[in-house]
Amino acid sequence: MSTLAEIPQEASGRRPSAAPVIRTGGVKRVRWDSIARRTYVREHLNALQPVIVLGAINHWPARVKWTPAFFRARYGALEVTIDDQTWKLRDLVDRILVSTPEHPAPYLRNQLMADWPPELSADISPMPECTRPNYLESRLFPSREPPTYVEFYLGGAGGAFPTLHYDNMHTHAFLMQIYGTKEYLVFAPDQACFLYPRTGIESNKSSIPDIENVDLSRFPLYAQAEAIRFELHPGETLFVPAGWWHTARLLTTSITVSINGANAGTTLKLWPTQIVVHGCAVADPTSSGEVDLLDSELAGHAQRIQFNQRGSAISLVLTQDGFGAFHVVPGM
Numbered sequence: 001m002s003t004l005a006e007i008p009q010e011a012s013g014r015r016p017s018a019a020p021v022i023r024t025g026g027v028k029r030v031r032w033d034s035i036a037r038r039t040y041v042r043e044h045l046n047a048l049q050p051v052i053v054l055g056a057i058n059h060w061p062a063r064v065k066w067t068p069a070f071f072r073a074r075y076g077a078l079e080v081t082i083d084d085q086t087w088k089l090r091d092l093v094d095r096i097l098v099s100t101p102e103h104p105a106p107y108l109r110n111q112l113m114a115d116w117p118p119e120l121s122a123d124i125s126p127m128p129e130c131t132r133p134n135y136l137e138s139r140l141f142p143s144r145e146p147p148t149y150v151e152f153y154l155g156g157a158g159g160a161f162p163t164l165h166y167d168n169m170h171t172h173a174f175l176m177q178i179y180g181t182k183e184y185l186v187f188a189p190d191q192a193c194f195l196y197p198r199t200g201i202e203s204n205k206s207s208i209p210d211i212e213n214v215d216l217s218r219f220p221l222y223a224q225a226e227a228i229r230f231e232l233h234p235g236e237t238l239f240v241p242a243g244w245w246h247t248a249r250l251l252t253t254s255i256t257v258s259i260n261g262a263n264a265g266t267t268l269k270l271w272p273t274q275i276v277v278h279g280c281a282v283a284d285p286t287s288s289g290e291v292d293l294l295d296s297e298l299a300g301h302a303q304r305i306q307f308n309q310r311g312s313a314i315s316l317v318l319t320q321d322g323f324g325a326f327h328v329v330p331g332m
Helices: 037-045 068-075 089-097 118-122 189-194 220-224
Strands: 029-031 051-054 079-082 085-088 108-112 150-155 172-179 182-187 226-232 236-240 245-250 254-261 267-270 275-277 280-283 289-292 304-310 313-318 325-330
Touching: 037 051, 068 089, 079 089, 079 108, 085 089, 089 150, 189 220, 189 245
Parallel strands: 029 051, 267 325
Antiparallel strands: 051 236, 079 085, 108 150, 150 254, 172 236, 172 254, 182 226, 182 245, 275 280, 289 304, 304 313, 313 325
């Protein structure tokens, strides 16, 4: 691991800067048809270890249909907004196709698939089995709709996600690469002390504006940070566990879909006022007890929820198939 003293000073008048130290070993790749489900859950989902899954989205029509030309021809008249600028999708695709690292096109990101034509959602259904169990798909949370988000990303070579972050609510991220290649940079949760998290509701985002060229006079602790760098290719699914910091840059024209998730061992940062099962309030954040789920949305994963208030954390124990417990922590 480098220390600040080991980083050479740049020429007079220039501030010292650094790229991250890269951990050896990278991220493991597994084939979905070659790994036992329980092994995958135990070694990656529950252990909170990143992994790239091959072959998990082979059933998606999008794997064949979705190209820049497809979106230009079928949905070119749609209007999209990127950083307060509105584009016709056809014009954006034209710009993306000539994007370069020196002159990157705007990056269309975090587009809710629910807001796009419904036939597109059919092209990415069902979600791959490697995203499950996903407790966010239950009615366990104090909202009328499950807090799951399926999002769409389209960009060109040189584009980049603007912020190093971990996912909101402390959920997992599953990123399915449909077209082109991305390069990811991820940091384990124990690196947060070197990444200068923002405060308040943006505490899941780094204050560092350019993670590849960090001004060490402003962010000296970053010199001690260690990252993992790797590529994601078409047909691959990346699992980024809750609390892992990540960002990406596009090596080619790229199309990606993501979904957030939670499972055993996840600590969700929410603002709960009550726990809801089947749309019925069964607990508030100051109570303890248990409830039978009967024909629950979690059928196959849990038969009973036990909830217990300890300090600011609500423990929700889902008992079946050995998936264990996860926790809901009211947001600060």
